[in-house]
Amino acid sequence: MIASSIRWPMVGAQKSSKDITTELLAPNETKPALWWYIGMGIGTIFLAYGAWAFYMSLSVGLGTWGLTNSVGWGWDIINFVWWIGIGHAGTAFTIFFLVFRQKWAASINRTAEAMTVFAVMCAGIFPLIHMGRPWLAFFIMPYPNTRLLWVNFNSPLFWDVVAISTYLLMSITLWYFGMIPDLATMRDRAKNKISKEIYGFFSMGWDGSMISYNRYETLTRILGGLAAPLVISVHTIVALDFSISVLPGWHATILPPYFFVGAIFSGFAMVLTIMILMRKAFKISDFITEKHLDSIARVLKYGSLVIGLAYAIELFIAWYSGVEYEIYTFFNARASGTFSTAFWIMVFCNAIVPQVFWFKKARRNIAILFTVSILINIGMWFERFIILISSLAEDFLPSSWTDYSPTLVDIGVYVGTFGIFICGMLLFIRYIPIIAINEVKAYKKEGN
């Protein structure tokens, strides 16, 4: 065996193809462990809380939320942006690593994409439920109708609808097509009739022939090519919701790139969290090695630098503009005023803590990796909180300045989306191969 001097092995131990298949399908083919049931239980409780919150929001009204006459968007949009950010990583993993030929990502793709799909689903709930009259949500669709009404193409919210639905569709497609060979493997190994039929249906008659692989690869690349701009557009457009407005702290051209980097950053952190948990849960540390985690940590460190720079630039531009409203928002409201706690949590978690990844010891320490990944997601939540609330709660006319605090319903909707995410992910690891077996097999030789 020749070990590459520049490339670390992507599969830890010497394994035959059969070993790989058996090991990676173990979560699907064996009975789930106790933690899985506990996880599903927690997810279901979250879902139940979320269902109550949904019911309150829909039947009583948005008055059950903590919003005010000045703060028209609160936890709903914070959580929307947060989930969208997380939902970024999966597609980014596949696409950018495909483009840059970073084959080490192969073992992470599947989970990252699943995370994307569920995160975007969670995110998609918020724009829908934050409407005063969600039952009229179809008004936002540009379709010919007898009422002769048309949407406003000037509105970033319309762009949002287009961008997010396209992105969701693309993410699901990409995820699903990537899964087909593995679903076929499951079909072939399925022992009972029902799973055989189901996997058979979804694997679309995959036969594993060279010609199928050829078409499969081609399609993956086409889809990847189509998805690449979407990864950039979706969060850019979310950022435009803010940039297009007039509010101090929102009306800034830096927001689209800043949001994009922030999304990759938070998405990678979430991937890291999930990977660590899955390594713990399943014996897959040969497939997701310390090196994988190390690479993600390096990306996070880089992302953190960019984010830190963005924070600094925002402050500088606010000062440099000389606009009193901007200066107030950034220096008085955010850095030293009502929102200073949240602001410094954000700076600490996003710009300072990930710097620990300059040290190899930190990158290889599971406990540190896990802690930092969680802190980043907390920090990124606070970033959205800062952007949303500080600009709305203290804008132009001091007479309209209000406090903002979420209610149990606000929290419930957020917890409910966690329920969707947890249950979704658990079902995913139960019924779908968590690592792209075919890809790992393909890269096994190269790496080892």
Add this chain to the structure above:
Amino acid sequence: MEKKYWQSIEETNPDYTPQKEESNSSTIEILTDDTNVKSTSRRDFLKWCGISFFSATVISACENPVKKAIPYLHQPETLTPGKANWYASSFVDGNRFCSVLVKSRDGRPIKIEGNDLCTFTGGGTNAIAQASVLSLYDDGARYKYPAKKGEKIGWEIADEQIKKALREAGEKGKKCYLLTPTLLSQSTKELINSLKAKYPALEFVSWDAVGYEAIREAHLTAFGRAAIPDYRFDKASLIVSFSADFLATWVAPVSFANRYAKTRKISESNPAMSRHIHFEAGMSVTGSNADERVPVKPSTELDIIMELYNEMAALTGNPVFSSPASGYDTKALAEEILAHKGKSIIVCGHNNLQAQILINAINLMAESYGNTLDNRKTLNMGQGNQEAMAQMIEQMEQGNAELVMFYKSNPLYNYPNADRLKSALANVPMSVSFATAKDETAKECTFILPDNHYLESWGEAMPVWGTHSLMQPVMQPVFNTRQFQSTLLAWLDKDTDYHAYIKEYAEKALFPRQTRYPDFQQFWINTLQAGILETDEVFAFDARLQSGVVSDAVAQLKTQTANTAQVQFMVHENVAMADGSYANNPWLQELPDPVTKIAWDNFAAVSPAFAEEHNLKDGDIINFNSVEVPMIIQPGQAMDTISLALGYGRTFAGKSADKVGVNAFRLLTGSAFLWDVATWQKTGSGHQFARTQTHHSMEGRPIVRESTLDKYKQSPNAGNEIREYHLKHMSTLYPEHTYEGHHWVLMVDLNACNGCSTCVIACQAENNTPVVGKDEVRRRRIMHWMRIDRYYTGEKENPGVVYMPLMCQHCDAAPCENVCPVSATNHSHEGINQMAYNRCVGTKYCINNCPYKVRRFNWFRYAMNDRFDYNMNSELGRMVLNPDVTVRERGVVEKCSFCIQRIQDAKLKAKNERRKLKDGDVVPACMGACPSKALVFGDINDPDSKVARLIKDPRNYHLLEEFHTLPTVGYLTKIRNKKG
């Protein structure tokens, strides 16, 4: 036979069956042949489609319940469905008076407007008058039938029993009492006199919960005639006020606000305005408008009055009496007053006889009488008599009273010693209340003979000599009520038709005093239509001081101010609650106090220094004479004083009023309306106020632009210099809107606006704005379409106060419009930013993107929802809704529309009259209600319109104009007449 081709030798074998090998077959074949899957057939697909379409149809077929409007079978002659009728009437309640026009739609009154024909009020209104229409529909609190001890009885039976009591009281040598507030109606007084003549046992006691009798008495003592001069603020160039909140509550605030504004409006051609100096303890609306406000303790205030008298006396050569030093430069003030001889006006809000006598003397030296104080056409307010009230209670306690009757008075709530009165009332065998709606006194009365609401009544009032204002019913009584005067007529064994009586009265008393109409019927119809008759009647007094009066007053006042407590306590009325009579009006409860911006509560206000000294913070509950009151830190409050608003803490008034705030009348230990010593302590518990504004500084932003008169005279754009810079730097890449027809503009004169908040209620009444309640106001979700922002400037112990009415700015480059994904808010070709409620899906993006934060979201369903149990939750309460304005559904955004329905109405009217719309045809609700005429609306494309002139005023600016939102609401800078 067909030719057979073969590929291999095996195939030639007749038993050969082809073997399929998976690896050789194509994917497509596997898909169709090999997967053991039940694929969805086209038939299944169509089935599913069918089910989906069917369910979608069923779901979308659910619609809101249809309500039918049934047309008249016999349409009344004067009534056109969809068209409003207007009736002139008068809002009269005790001292409060406002000549009004009532808008009636389909036979129900829905809106109150000021009557422009009334020169006394100048066509303005106040918040209470605006909101009075809602009380008509208060089915939760109004008494619906005559009752004895809670049991429904007939009018005749009640009449018989009371008449018997009236008769028998005389025979038994006992007394009967009729308690009323000040009566501005001459005919009612006449009627009471006839009743007294018929039943000699009847005593008539006049008592005001908040009275001005000291002024009347001071004139009796000083000049020999019980009268209150008419305060002509419009003729004054120097106004000195001692705690008189004349713009909001004192004596005749609607008229005074109107007159005051006349001296505050300023233009380049006439750069003159009055100067207003105000002494007070708490921050009142009037005080907040003063050019110079002096926060002082009430006792010091009286010292200042004494000293001011002395200084003026010294300067004019009148006798001087020794008085305590006040610490204020009264000499300079005296000189200033004398420099404005005949053009100054000195008023005092203390219901204190001695202080009022000194004020009279000061006014006399300032030559105010005959100039700024009209001593011929005097006012009719302040007829109350505290002493008579005290005597009545004494007689009741001694068991000498057979019958006590309460008309428009509720002493068990607002008499300072209500407990004593309550036990005295228990001593009286029979008591009668004429209350319209639930009150604490009626609860304890034997009989409740409910009076009509004023919109169901006939009547007349003479607020000032020579001005008669008529009252006419706008609808039939809603309930089985009877007008108080009709009840009196019944007891006089006369026809109970008060209409006939008042007509007769008019023929006898009013008709001869005019010359315009020779025929009475013609006179009656025309006067009724106008609502106002101005005659030459006078009740004059000679402003000549009686000897010895001043020395007595000074001597007595000195003893009052000597040895006073360190901490002093003042009560005051506010613009909404007044003496508590309107507490069950949810519009008024939700009206934020103009100064503190607190709704649904009263509070003990203390100064910032006091709070610091005693470690108090906003919302701390303090204990006053065993009553717990939450407190706030009020900038501008005099040190060591505590102010508290009256009118709250009702216990039996209705669901909106009960248990809201505390009853400040209870805290008055001595005689009413004298400052009282405050004993207080911290309780340690807290309270959260429903406050609509919590940040009070402009943070140095050019929001309200202000300057001083001196600077204005030098340059008319003083304070507004920044506008030039903004105009120079304005540019856009986009084509701007063009307006070929009308282009509507609203101009707000910040110098005329006094913050009284009448417009807020007018807007609420006109536009069906829901009441959301204390909790929702706390969450900062008040629905008012217009608000008045109040900012403090300068040091917190005595800050400057500025008010800024804020409604939708109708920006020509509106930030809200481009962000709405469904175009629910869009721009009209007349410059109005309009809302299509049906289109709105409620993303709230427009709310976020509005720099003025004037958009409102329907967080809940506010109509027909038990959670919001206010007027919109009752069949009767909804009668007040304006049918021209949609009641908004839950989840949609709403905001000021510039009263688009009124614009449309004016256009249609002009079209029917085949003329062009002219300036002044369109009056939005806020503008119409404003007593100060601070708002002007019009078409800027009409070069002769007022707004076209005002928008060119160098004082004009647009709020946040640097953002190029191009608002169509313009503000005229605030100018203060400050020295230095």
